[in-house]
Amino acid sequence: MRIYNTMTRKVEEFVPIEEKKVGMYCCGPTVYNYAHIGNLRTYIFEDLLRRTLEHEGYKVKHVMNITDVGHLTGDGDDGEDKLEKRGRETGKSVWEIADFYTKAFFLDEERLNIKRPTVVCKATDHIKEMIALVETLEKKGHTYIANGNVYFSIDTIDDYGKLARLNLDELKEGARIEVDSGKKNPKDFVLWFTNSKFKNQAMVWPSPWGVGYPGWHLECSAMSMKYLGAHFDIHCGGIDAIPVHHTNEIAQSEAANGIKNWVNYWCHGEFLLNDSGKMSKSSGEFMTLSLLIDKGYDPLDWRYFCLTGHYRSQLRFSYESLDSARSARLSLVKKVAEMLGSGKAADTLSEKGAGYENEFFSYMTNDLRAPQALASLWSMLKDSSLKDNEKVRILYDADEILGLRLSEIEPLKEEKVGGEEEEKLLQERADAKKNKDYKRADEIRAILLERGYKVVDTPKGSVLEHV
Numbered sequence: 001m002r003i004y005n006t007m008t009r010k011v012e013e014f015v016p017i018e019e020k021k022v023g024m025y026c027c028g029p030t031v032y033n034y035a036h037i038g039n040l041r042t043y044i045f046e047d048l049l050r051r052t053l054e055h056e057g058y059k060v061k062h063v064m065n066i067t068d069v070g071h072l073t074g075d076g077d078d079g080e081d082k083l084e085k086r087g088r089e090t091g092k093s094v095w096e097i098a099d100f101y102t103k104a105f106f107l108d109e110e111r112l113n114i115k116r117p118t119v120v121c122k123a124t125d126h127i128k129e130m131i132a133l134v135e136t137l138e139k140k141g142h143t144y145i146a147n148g149n150v151y152f153s154i155d156t157i158d159d160y161g162k163l164a165r166l167n168l169d170e171l172k173e174g175a176r177i178e179v180d181s182g183k184k185n186p187k188d189f190v191l192w193f194t195n196s197k198f199k200n201q202a203m204v205w206p207s208p209w210g211v212g213y214p215g216w217h218l219e220c221s222a223m224s225m226k227y228l229g230a231h232f233d234i235h236c237g238g239i240d241a242i243p244v245h246h247t248n249e250i251a252q253s254e255a256a257n258g259i260k261n262w263v264n265y266w267c268h269g270e271f272l273l274n275d276s277g278k279m280s281k282s283s284g285e286f287m288t289l290s291l292l293i294d295k296g297y298d299p300l301d302w303r304y305f306c307l308t309g310h311y312r313s314q315l316r317f318s319y320e321s322l323d324s325a326r327s328a329r330l331s332l333v334k335k336v337a338e339m340l341g342s343g344k345a346a347d348t349l350s351e352k353g354a355g356y357e358n359e360f361f362s363y364m365t366n367d368l369r370a371p372q373a374l375a376s377l378w379s380m381l382k383d384s385s386l387k388d389n390e391k392v393r394i395l396y397d398a399d400e401i402l403g404l405r406l407s408e409i410e411p412l413k414e415e416k417v418g419g420e421e422e423e424k425l426l427q428e429r430a431d432a433k434k435n436k437d438y439k440r441a442d443e444i445r446a447i448l449l450e451r452g453y454k455v456v457d458t459p460k461g462s463v464l465e466h467v
């Protein structure tokens, strides 16, 4: 298995910390609104990664958080809590908002056949762990208090920004625009807020620094380490998480643990674009999976669409390309149904069949090259020297990763034309033809025609059709 590591900017051989096991943490949704289809593209990429690892025989412990507190409208500790804001706008409690959108999120995941993470953890259930992490950082001298908030001091570590390869001198230049005068360095970030700009903040907890709430980055460090240990294999997210969120997660986790390699592989999915650039909840049409369903698409059309682009390339949304994805998926479904009509999937593969199957998996295990893997399946389907039942077997095996629910497709049942008597006549005609009694064969053809059935000779034998 080879995968691109954002930390080294290289495609690397995947070597697990523990043999045949993978600890994988994926930043989950902020549940103040529906996920848009760009967010869902990122979760589909993570699902492909998980499924490919599982296919390679790894037992994957997949942990995903639910951000239900602390995510501010601005990444640099500015703005207000997204859930609080939504609650105020809708007159609902933050807990109702979080519960509603968490359910909506998992419904979308299910519709897209995304495997449910092994552990789903809510930020608000892990305040104790977050406070303990800040205490550790405080003991080790990485924090300071200003304006009542606890900050992480990036100058206490020597490699801040290594994931994003940030140029810190350039960042210092930008310090003039910084609004938070309490920060010693503009890139310092809040670990714990006690001094909220919003007096009626609903989600607050007691802490050694006063009543308040955690900074956003803290939850991912605290929860990933709780469920995966102080050093684990893979951390995923969208590329927008690289410069701030993941950078700060690394800073605080490595400082707390006293290590330099908190996570071995950092994997990021590229953006989905629309006409206004990066798809987001606030610009252009707010595109949810439900919107596509309302327009008559199947959720798996969206999954197929995502498979047509490599996860590290930007993908542009348009209804025309979604239509192409839909027709490709439907023709795959039709082919499987037809092939199943003449027998079930083969148990074993010929050398040629195995060649095709290996080709598919070698694309997927080489940095999840799904577009090439799909193309290789289409060439396999066109190969007339390969038996249908082998083709179905290869598609079933490939679908363990593709997740297009191909194994749920029912065989196409040929409509039965004619009754028992007509069937007997057809058999009698076949026997007559075999005995070169063409006169009798023609007589039977005429009788059947009188009854409303036409005899059609096909390579597989004679069949009846309605006239």
Ligand code: AMP
Binding pocket: 027, 028, 029, 030, 031, 038, 039, 040, 041, 042, 237, 238, 239, 240, 241, 269, 270, 271, 272, 273, 278, 279, 280
């Ligand atoms: P959020 O719910 O805003 O925290 O975002 C959830 C995930 O979606 C994060 O991993 C983001 O990086 C990712 N994301 C946000 N916008 C896009 C986009 N346009 N295309 C792909 N992924 C995105």
Ligand code: ZN
Binding pocket: 026, 027, 028, 220, 245
């Ligand atoms: Zn995160």
